[in-house]
Amino acid sequence: MCSNFFGRESTFEEIDQVLGQDGSATTFRSIVLFGFGVIGKSSIAAQYIERNMEEKKYDAVFWVYGETAASLRQSFKDVALRLKLPGAQPNLHNENLQLVQNWFQTTDCKWLVVYDNVEDDNLLEPYWPESSHGTAIITTRSHNLMHKFATSGLEITSWDAKAGSEFLLFLLKDNIGRDIQSERLSAVELAEKLGGHALGISHMAGLIQRRSCTIAEFMRIYLKDPKRLHKSELQAVWDVSFGTLERNSRAFLGVASFLVPDNTAQDLFENRQGHDLPDDLEFFLDDSKFSGAMEPLLALALIKWDKDARIFLCHRMVQMQFRSFLSLEERQQAFDNAVVLVYNAFPKQSDSTNKHQLYHQWTQCNRCLQQVLRLKDNFQEERRHSEKFKASSLFCELLKDCQRYLYEINAFQELEDVCELNLLSVETLDDQEQAIDIKASTMSHQASMYESIGRVEEAIKLNTKGYNMRLEEEPRKGGFIGGFEQNLGYNYNTANQHETALMWFEKSRVTWTAWNEKEGREADWPTVTKKNTARCLVYLGRYEEAQSLLDVSIREFKQDKPLNWAMLAFTYFVQGILERRRNRPEAAEANFMEAQNMWFKGDQTRFHPFNAGCIYKMGVVCLDQGKVETAIKHLRDALEITKFHSDAMPVEHARGLFKLSEALVQKSSTNEGEDDGSEKEVEYLRDEAEKYLLRRDKSATQFGNEDAYDKWVPIFWR
Numbered sequence: 001m002c003s004n005f006f007g008r009e010s011t012f013e014e015i016d017q018v019l020g021q022d023g024s025a026t027t028f029r030s031i032v033l034f035g036f037g038v039i040g041k042s043s044i045a046a047q048y049i050e051r052n053m054e055e056k057k058y059d060a061v062f063w064v065y066g067e068t069a070a071s072l073r074q075s076f077k078d079v080a081l082r083l084k085l086p087g088a089q090p091n092l093h094n095e096n097l098q099l100v101q102n103w104f105q106t107t108d109c110k111w112l113v114v115y116d117n118v119e120d121d122n123l124l125e126p127y128w129p130e131s132s133h134g135t136a137i138i139t140t141r142s143h144n145l146m147h148k149f150a151t152s153g154l155e156i157t158s159w160d161a162k163a164g165s166e167f168l169l170f171l172l173k174d175n176i177g178r179d180i181q182s183e184r185l186s187a188v189e190l191a192e193k194l195g196g197h198a199l200g201i202s203h204m205a206g207l208i209q210r211r212s213c214t215i216a217e218f219m220r221i222y223l224k225d226p227k228r229l230h231k232s233e234l235q236a237v238w239d240v241s242f243g244t245l246e247r248n249s250r251a252f253l254g255v256a257s258f259l260v261p262d263n264t265a266q267d268l269f270e271n272r273q274g275h276d277l278p279d280d281l282e283f284f285l286d287d288s289k290f291s292g293a294m295e296p297l298l299a300l301a302l303i304k305w306d307k308d309a310r311i312f313l314c315h316r317m318v319q320m321q322f323r324s325f326l327s328l329e330e331r332q333q334a335f336d337n338a339v340v341l342v343y344n345a346f347p348k349q350s351d352s353t354n355k356h357q358l359y360h361q362w363t364q365c366n367r368c369l370q371q372v373l374r375l376k377d378n379f380q381e382e383r384r385h386s387e388k389f390k391a392s393s394l395f396c397e398l399l400k401d402c403q404r405y406l407y408e409i410n411a412f413q414e415l416e417d418v419c420e421l422n423l424l425s426v427e428t429l430d431d432q433e434q435a436i437d438i439k440a441s442t443m444s445h446q447a448s449m450y451e452s453i454g455r456v457e458e459a460i461k462l463n464t465k466g467y468n469m470r471l472e473e474e475p476r477k478g479g480f481i482g483g484f485e486q487n488l489g490y491n492y493n494t495a496n497q498h499e500t501a502l503m504w505f506e507k508s509r510v511t512w513t514a515w516n517e518k519e520g521r522e523a524d525w526p527t528v529t530k531k532n533t534a535r536c537l538v539y540l541g542r543y544e545e546a547q548s549l550l551d552v553s554i555r556e557f558k559q560d561k562p563l564n565w566a567m568l569a570f571t572y573f574v575q576g577i578l579e580r581r582r583n584r585p586e587a588a589e590a591n592f593m594e595a596q597n598m599w600f601k602g603d604q605t606r607f608h609p610f611n612a613g614c615i616y617k618m619g620v621v622c623l624d625q626g627k628v629e630t631a632i633k634h635l636r637d638a639l640e641i642t643k644f645h646s647d648a649m650p651v652e653h654a655r656g657l658f659k660l661s662e663a664l665v666q667k668s669s670t671n672e673g674e675d676d677g678s679e680k681e682v683e684y685l686r687d688e689a690e691k692y693l694l695r696r697d698k699s700a701t702q703f704g705n706e707d708a709y710d711k712w713v714p715i716f717w718r
Contacts, residue, residue, distance in 0.1 A: 008044060008047060011044055011154070011156070012047075012048055012051065014154055015031055015033075015048055015137070015154065018030075018031040018151055018152045018154075019031060019112070019135045019137075020135070026133060027132065027133065028129060028131050028132055028133055028134055028135070028136075029134075029135050029136075029151050030135065030136040030137070030138070030149060030150040030151050030152075031136075031137055031138070031150055031151060031152050031153065031154060032137075032138045032139075032140060032143070032145050032146040032149070032150040032152075032153040032154070033045060033137060033138065033139045033140075033153075033154055033156050034139075034140050034141065034142060034143045034145070034146065034153060034154070034155055034156065035141070035155055035156035035157060036141065036158075037141055037316070037317075039156055039157065039158050039197070040156060040158070040197070040198045040199065041139040041140075041156045042116050042117065042139050043198060043199070044139075044156060045114045045116065045137050045139050046063075046114075048137070049061050049063075049112070049114065052112070057110070058110050058111060058112045058135075059109035059110045059111060060083075060107075060109050060110075060111040060112075061111070061112045061113075061114075062075075062079050062082075062111070062112070062113045062114070063075070063113075063114050063116060064076065064079070064113060064114065064115045064116065064127065065116055065117065065262050065263070066115040066116055066117055066118035066119075066123070066124055066127075066138070066140075067116075067117045067118070067119055068123070068370070068373060069123050069411075069413070069414065070369050070370045070373050070414065071260075071262075071370055072123060072124070072127050073093040073096075073097075074366075074369075074370060076093070076096050076097050076100050076127060077090060077092075077093060077096045079096075079100050080096040080099050080100050081096075083100070083103060085099040085100070085103060086099075087099060090363050090366060091362050091363060091366055091409075092606070092607075093409075093607075094606070094607035094644060095606050095607060097126065097127065101129070101130050101131075104129045104130065104131040104134055105130060105131045105132070110134075111134050111135070112134070112135045112136070112137070113129065113134070113135075113136045113137075114136070114137045114138075114139070115127070115128075115136065115137070115138045115139070116139050116262075117139055117140070117316075118138050118139070118140045118142075118145060119140065119141070119142070121142075121144070121145055121148050121149070124138075124145075124149070128149055136149075136150075138150060143155070158195055158196035158197055158198075159191070159196035159198065159201075160196055161188050161189075161191045161192040161196065162188065162191075163191075163196070164188075164191030164192070164194065164196040164197075164198075164201055165184065165187035165188040165190070165191040166187075167191075167198065167201055167202075168187045168190060168191055168201050168204070168205055168215070169183070169184070169187050171201070171202065171205035172205050172208060172209065172215065175208065175209055175212075175214075176214070176215070177214030177215070177216060177217070179214075179216065182214075182216045183214060183215050183216060185216075186214075186215040186216040186218075186219045187215050189219060190204060190215065190218070190219060190237070193236075193237050194237055197317070199301075199315055199317055199318075200237065200238070200317070202301055203238075203241065203300060203301050203302070203318075204218075204237065204241070206299060206300045206301050207240065207241045207244070207300055210244075210296075210299055210300065221240075222236075222237065222240055235321060235324055235325070238321040238322075238325065239325050241300055241302070242321075242322060242325045244296070244300075245296060245297075246293070246296070247280070248280075248283045248289060248290075248292065248293035249293045249294075249296050249297055251280045251281060251283070251293070251334075251337065252293050252294070252297065252303075253297060253302060253303070253314070253318075253322055254322070254326065254330065254331075254333070254334030254337065254338075255281070255334060255337050255338045255341065256303060256312065256314040256319070257314065257318070257319040257320075257322045257323050257334065258319075258323075258334060258335050258338040258374070258375060258378050259314070259338055259342075259371055259374055259375075260370050260371055260374045261313065261314050261315060261316045261319055262313055263309075263311045263313065264311060264312045264313070264314070264371070265310065265311055265367065266305075266310040266311060266312060267310070267345070268341050268342070268345055268371070269284055269290070269312075269341065270284075271341070271344050271345055272285070273344060274343065274344030274345075275340055275343055275344055275394065277340060278333075278336070278337055278340060280333070280337065281337055281340070281341075302314070302318050302322075303318075328386055328388060328389065331382065331389070332389060332390070335375070335378065335379070335382065335389075336392050336394075336395075338375060339375060339392055339394050339395045339398060340394060342368060342371045342372060342375060342398060343394050343395075343397065343398045345364070345367070345368050345371075346364070346365065346368045346372065346398055346401055346402065347361035347364050347365055347401065347405075348401055349400070349401050349404050356404070356483070357404070357408070357564070357566070357567075358401070358404050358405045358408060359408060359564070359565065359566040359567075359602055360562050360563075360564075360565070360602055361405075362405070362408070362409065362602075365402075365405040369402070369405070372398060372399070372402045372418075373414065373418075375395070375398070376399065376417070376418060376421050379391065379395070379421065379425070380421060383424075390428040390429075391425035391426070391428045391429065393429055393431060393434050393438075395425060396422055396425050396426050396429065396434075396435075396438045397438065399418050399421065399422040399425065399442075400422065400438050400441050400442060400445075402418055403415060403418050403419055403422065403441075403442060403445040404445065406418060407445055407448050407449060407452075408566075409608075410452070410608060410609060410645070412449050412452070412453060412648055415445065415449050416446075416449060419442050419445055419446045419449070422438065422442045423439060423442055423443075426438050426439050426442075433473075436469055436473065437480075439466075439469070440466040440469045440470055440480065440484075441466075443462045443463070443465060443466040443469075444462075444463065444466055444483070444484065444487060446459075446462050447459040447460075447462040447463045447466070447487060447491065448487070450462065451490075451491055451494055451714055452609075452649070452714050452716075453648045453649060454649070454650075454651060454696050454712060454714070456491055456494045456495045456714075457495070459491050459494075460488065460491045460492070460495065463484055463487045463488050463491055464488065466484055467481070467484035467485070467488065470484055478511055478512065478514060478515025478518065478519075479512070479515055481511050481515075482508045482511035482512040482515060482525075482526075482529070483508075485504050485505075485507040485508035485511055486504070486505065486508040486526075486528070486529050486532060488501075488504040489501045489502070489504035489505040489508060489532060489533070489536065490532050490535075490536075490715050490716075492504060493532075493535065493536055493539065493715040494714050494715040494718075496711055498536055498539045498540050499540070501536045502533070502536050502537070502540065505529065505532060505533040505536055506533075508525070508529050509525045509529060509533070512524075512525040512526060512529065513525050527552075527553050527556040527557055527560075527567070528567055530549045530552055530553045530556075531549070531550070531553040531557075531567065531570065531571045531574065533549055534546045534547075534549035534550045534553060534571075534574055535574045535577070535715065537549070538574060538577055538578050538581065541581075543578060543581065543582060546574075546578055547578065550571060550574060550575050550578065553571050554568065554571055554572075554575075557571060563601070563602075565598050565599065565601045565602030566599070566602060568598050569595045569596070569598040569599040569610070569614075570595070570610075570716065571595075572591050572592075572594040572595035572598060573591070573592065573595040573610075573613070573614065573617070573717070575591040575595075576588045576589075576590075576591035576592040576595060576617060576621075577617075577718075579591055580617075580620075580621055580624070585621040585622075585624040585625045586621075586625065588617070588621045588624075589618055589621045589622060589625070592614050592617040592618045592621065593614075593618060595614050596611060596614035596615065596618075599611055599614065606641065607641050607644055608641075609641070609642070609645055609649060609652060609717055610716065610717050611641060612638045612641035612642050612645075612652060612656075612717070613638075613652070613713075613716075613717025613718075614717075615634050615635075615637050615638040615641070616634070616635065616638040616642075616652075616655070616656055616659070618634045619631045619632075619633075619634030619635035619637075619638060619659065619660075619663070620635075620659055620706075622634060623659070623662065623663050623666065626666075628663055628666050628667050628670070629667070631663045632660065632663045632664065632667065635656055635659055635660040635663055636660065638656045639653065639656045639657065639660065642656050646692065650692040650693070650695040650696050651692065651693060651695075651696045651709055651712040651713055652713060652717075653692050654688075654689045654690075654691075654692035654693040654696075654709050655689070655706065655709035655710060655713065657685045657686075657688045657689035657692065658685070658686065658689040658703070658706075658709060659706070660685055661681075661682045661685035661686050661689065664678045664681060664682050664685070665678075665682055668682075686703070689703060689709075690703045693708065693709060693712075696712050697712060
């Protein structure tokens with residue numbers, strides 16, 4: 001019998017009864033494996049897959065990491081790419097989700113998907129198969145998921161001492177001492193101390209083999225250890241193996257215990273660029289020493305290494321037990337070491353080619369995102385245990401860079417969490433100048449988030465607070481001050497206070513020009529500020545001045561290396577707004593199309609609100625031209641995107657609903673006498689538009705024109 005399947009045959013049979021014996025169930029079937037943490041639920045799911053792959057029961061099997069929104073997104077990206085679905089790309093998270101869901105519904109393959117370590121049913125819901133066939137397994141600590149998602153549930157419990165001892169004896173069948181009775185009694189005692197945990201038993205079997213001792217001899221050594229009296233039996237047994245590790249192995253395991261448990265890329269440990277490695281990680285630079293550090297960790301099953309996928313895995317139980325084994329000072333060092341590795345891998349806003357943006361670095365940001373969020377969660381956990389646990393300046397800088405990326409991809413819930421933690425983290429820094437710098441940047445990111453979700457008054461308050469912090473700095477940093485002045489400019493644009501907005505843009509121009517002169521550069525101001533000022537001038541009706549700045553902005557953005565596709569797309573969008581106001585709908589349509597094309601040059605994500613804004617505007621100007629069928633198509637396409645964001649951005653969805661109703665009215669007026677059912681749809685669309693607008697403006701009374709909606713839309717895609 002394979003050790004992977006030891007003692008699990010009855011469990012596999014119960015899963016088969018629910019999912020079907022041969023994977024060919026005609027209806028969608030699912031099961032929840034629930035039980036306490038680190039009890040072996042994931043291992044059972046993996047073993048079930050292994051057995052059924054050997055029997056060729058399924059054509060396709062997928063493993064989805066279900067712990068966080070980021071891990072779910074990443075997993076579905078991997079599935080879409082693995083299936084080579086047309087249109088699948090690394091950064092197209094919502095598109096990848098749709099592609100995989102469509103595949104689940106339409107494929108003739110027999111498939112199984114495992115959602116591992118699910119903690120939040122709301123996170124899982126969008127990723128749950130929308131299919132009438134196929135099979136799924138959920139592993140979780142919560143039995144409640146069984147009622148919401150699954151056909152059935154199965155509680156997984158640890159082995160009792162007898163079953164655990166039989167597993168240990170099975171693993172050590174070639175290393176058992178001559179006194180069989182003594183070995184059996186010792187095996188029962190050890191299994192009992194390990195609480196019947198299969199992972200712990202497997203790990204201890206590896207340690208006993210490595211020491212070339214009998215089970216009875218191992219137990220005598222363990223029982224003599226006085227430190228075990230002050231710890232739980234489970235922790236004490238784990239500590240025996242941790243205590244055998246040499247310095248380099250301990251340093252690696254310390255880092256691994258703070259990173260993503262399921263799939264840490266080997267590249268993270270091979271990166272030679274960026275911040276210098278701490279002394280205790282210098283062995284990473286020597287292949288021989290690195291291999292030597294890995295050997296005992298692999299032998300003891302403390303980590304696993306998938307050479308083909310080039311990833312390391314460290315079980316959550318091992319992570320938890322090793323962090324508990326370390327002193328506070330050692331945990332702090334291990335955490336700081338992990339931060340250095342992730343910091344070196346994550347792109348920097350401050351790099352000269354990035355210009356405080358990360359648009360052309362999204363692929364690498366996405367690769368690192370789960371690690372940053374894991375560090376965030378682990379830092380919070382450590383701070384709950386001890387206020388002496390501190391954030392390093394590097395950790396705060398890493399969070400700051402991650403904040404920018406999360407803002408750019410519209411991941412507002414994660415952005416809010418990261419910003420809140422960073423504001424707490426900077427309070428632990430000794431360098432007050434750096435603390436103020438990071439705090440001000442974090443407030444700026446929070447403000448950008450609030451503006452995007454319609455809370456512009458809060459955005460203005462935060463940017464004003466950050467601006468005043470910058471003004472108090474000595475010496476003053478003109479670039480940061482000019483940045484806040486620009487932020488306040490487009491905040492006031494969104495708040496429909498365009499004269500005030502122009503005042504702030506003018507302040508930013510003066511500040512930037514003076515700063516560049518002081519630093520020995522050309523007396524100029526940033527292209528992005530020129531573009532934002534042009535947009536403000538459009539809303540003030542000063543079209544010639546706006547056009548002049550837009551011409552300059554387009555020329556300068558095109559000269560950027562690498563191409564700043566996002567800012568160029570925003571500029572064409574403003575040009576489209578200007579052309580429509582000049583009553584030139586054909587030119588407006590061309591510019592909105594160019595804005596979308598430019599966006600796709602870099603991002604290619606269909607589900608970003610900016611893309612929805614481009615499609616919506618194309619629909620609007622097509623309607624202006626009487627191209628009703630084309631307008632209806634564009635507006636329906638835009639609604640497919642805005643519905644994804646309708647909880648956080650209800651007005652964007654509302655205006656699309658309203659404008660589609662207008663397009664359908666125009667269509668029906670040209671088809672008099674024909675009952676195409678559009679009258680009922682128009683009524684429904686108007687009702688829905690009002691409902692969504694009232695979510696943003698509870699006192700709204702006007703629902704019958706574009707401006708009633710547009711005045712609430714962020715200026716970037718208004």
